[in-house]
Amino acid sequence: MTPPPATAAVDMMRPDTIPQDSQINRDVMSVTKGVSWQWGLMLGMALIGVAQAVFTLGYQTYVGLGVAGYQAPVFWGVYIINFVFWIGIGHAGTLISAILFLFRAKWRNAINRGAEAMTVFAVLTAALFPLIHIGRLWKFYFLIPYPNQRALWVNFKSPLLWDVFAINTYMLISIIFFFVGLIPDIAIARDRATGVKKFVYTILAGGWQGTGRQWKAHNRTVLHLAGLATPLVLSVHSVVSWDFAMSIVPGWHATIFAPYFVAGAIFGGFAMVIVVMIPVRRIFRLEAYITDYHFENMSRFILFTSLICGYAYGAEYFIAWYSGVEFEQTSFWLRVFGPYWLSTWFMISFNVIFPQLLWIKKLRTHVPFLFVLCVGINIGMWFERYVIIITSLSREYVPAAWGLYIPSVAELSILVGSFCWFSMFFLLFLKFLPIIAIAEMKELLIHDKAHAAAGHTQEAH
Amino acid sequence: MPTLVSVFDLPDDTALAIRKLKGRGFDEIESYAPAPFEQIDEAMDERPSKVRAFTLVGGLTGVFTGFLMQIWMSWEWPIKIAGKNFASIPPYVIIGFELTILFGGILTFLGLMLVGRLYPRPLDKAYSPRFSAEEFGVAVTVGERDVAEVDALLRSLSAKEVTLLDD
Helix, strand or coil, X not given: CCCCCHHHHHHHHCCCCCCXXXXXXXXHHHXXXXXXXXXXXXXXXXXXXXXXXHHHHHHHHHHCHHHCCCECCECCCHHHHHHHHHHHHHXXXXXXXXXXXHCCCHHHHHCHHHHHHHHHHHHHXXXXXXXXXXXXXXXXXXXXXXXXXXXXXXXXXXXXXXXXXXXXXXXXXXXXXXXXXXXXXXXXXXXXXXXXXXXXXXXXXXXXXXXXXXXXXXXXXXXXXXXXXXXXXXXXXXXXXXXXXXXXXXXXXXXXXXHHHHHHHHHHHHHHHHHHHHHHHHHCCCCCXXXXXXXXXXXHHHHHHHHHHHHHHHHHHHHHHHHCCHHHHHHHHHHHHCCCHHHHHHHHXXXXXXXXXXXXXXXXXXXXXXXXXXXXXXXXXXXXXXXXHHHHHHCCCCHHHCCCCCCCHHHXXXXXXXXXXXXXXXXXXXXXXXXXXXXXXXXXXXXXXXXXXHHHHHHHC | XXXXXXXXXXXXXXXXXXXXXXXXXXXXXXXXXXXXXXXXXXXHCCCXXXXXXXXXXXXXXXXXXXXXXXXXXXXXXXCCCCCXXXXXXXXXXHHHXXXXXXXXHHHHHHHHHHHCCCCCCCCCCCCCHHHHCCCEEEEEECCXXXXXXXXXXXXXXXXXXXXXXXX
């Protein structure tokens, strides 16, 4: 289907009437006003989830990493799976805010703020896992090259160190990008707030008034940040994939890993955007801005990246067989029919088979269906990392060294905690900052208004 | 000197007003817009924003920092790893690249704050919350004797309102 023209997209996004004092300001800012008991309950549950994970982490730090299910030969478990999973979730936000910006896809405006916020929160979640995983938390600074008495530097040839730089860069750039986009909207909030809120917004908005000079600098900044973030986002998951691909473990040592991981990240990330945006849209009545058209476009992205994932799975199996390397062949045979067969079939069915239903147009805009499908995709993507990491490590070269890994209670507690940590940030975000990029939406609305006025004058003449 | 603040509905009218005022020789003009519109920004100042220089400087600083840091640190405590050079360029490209992006991004943000004068400060007298709704504003500082003329000019250019600020 050819994309509808930009004006049609605007029509779909526009509320029925735009009175003179900006409807969109009121609609979007109303999300931040007032606190319902449901919101309080959800935040409370998230905080409890975070608290129990902090307790587990304290316990693990005290008694040692043995409480995680790590045992020979598997020493990368749920923590690393979570790390890859959460980094992947962040990718959709950067794709929407940077890559679709460069491609001038106007439909991104309604969803980019929420997706960018998710990127920031997902990266903040992911960045914790390497620290949790190293066990000796207090030595995390060994990862940073700093002058020390031992005159010893980090190993710049190690992909694990590349990861340190990639993740920290990604985190900082995502936060900057998110904040730059927010500045004009914080100014809107500032102009309408009172008391302490006004004070905080005034500091954050930094004297934004929308002058010609400010908009020009802002446009230029967004363009450059998008230009920088586009190769960055592709590099981040590539570097994450090299954590695996640079080793010689059967099932990991593959050249396809970088594009395979990037496509998987975008796939899982879009699914998470849909899972989060469906309830947000419904609860805060944002149907006028986040329309079925957006969900359909995201569904297409999901379908497309699902096909790439399916191709990557197929290519992996084919190359394992075609290579004639016994270890590779065994590793992949055991993925599907070995002790972890269930996770492999979860991965294949949730990530490749079920998303094919999106070929049907009706289902692409069927909100309850999308919600269920995308929850499934998130489960599938988590299991994809489980399959890659666990099956490969537990079935390496020598059968005598094979082992079985079962996630421990401590790991599951921190897994649950990571979802709560992410939800906590998102719930707070909903109440303090606008969920829709108001200024960017206004650009479309006013453009449309100008067109209507021009058409009117022409008819009158 | 008195300042005239005019309010417009559409970006094209706003840009036209700015150009006309500039044509008449009034240089102390400020525009206020709820969303980015190129025609207004161009009318205010045709030169590209200086932010781009910040990105360039940041990116170059990053790439040099990245490579020099890695090469120097490898030589400072040389350890042979897997028979590779002490300072082996191909794997260093990755951190060099990441630091290019990091420094480029941070300096771009700094550029936005400096060029756009984004630091906590009192807002202009001419600014009003309606410019963060859906209306556009043009503030122009004129001499006492030009007030009437400019007022009439702005109204003829489809300004909805023109108010006089004295200071």
